Amino acid sequence: MFGPIRGDWPDDNWKGWWGESPPYHVPTFILTHHARAPIEMAGGTTFYFVTGGHREALDLAREAAAGKDVRIGGGASTIQQYLREGLIDELHIAIAPVLLGRGERLFEGVDLRALGYECVQSVASEKATHVVLRRRAA
Numbered sequence: 001m002f003g004p005i006r007g008d009w010p011d012d013n014w015k016g017w018w019g020e021s022p023p024y025h026v027p028t029f030i031l032t033h034h035a036r037a038p039i040e041m042a043g044g045t046t047f048y049f050v051t052g053g054h055r056e057a058l059d060l061a062r063e064a065a066a067g068k069d070v071r072i073g074g075g076a077s078t079i080q081q082y083l084r085e086g087l088i089d090e091l092h093i094a095i096a097p098v099l100l101g102r103g104e105r106l107f108e109g110v111d112l113r114a115l116g117y118e119c120v121q122s123v124a125s126e127k128a129t130h131v132v133l134r135r136r137a138a
């Protein structure tokens with residue numbers, strides 16, 4: 001989600017899709033296979049590039065959040081990794097009626113029911129359907 005770059009960073013010019021003031025306003029941890037120095041942006045967003053995997057990124061985010069909620073964004077593979085390990089307490093999915101062609105399946109190989117997830121809310125509108133899944137307490 002940080003950018004269109006696949007592979008090593010060609011240079012440090014790319015600083016994300018959002019311009020000089022990203023909408024996050026908090027430390028933001030980017031999963032990558034390619035190390036890069038943190039980028040401080042306007043509005044309190046600092047991008048940190050994590051090469052140690054999804055658990056390391058979550059640990060860093062939890063530490064930075066100091067007891068507040070941590071949000072996870074990313075592609076299907078990223079979300080699947082967190083779901084399979086029961087690391088997502090609540091998942092909000094916005095489904096828009098737009099056909100984009102082929103892509104990755106969000107729940108490929110993930111048995112949500114067996115992992116303890118259940119649908120707790122579904123709200124439909126003309127523009128999108130919002131579905132909230134929550135993991136039952138163990």
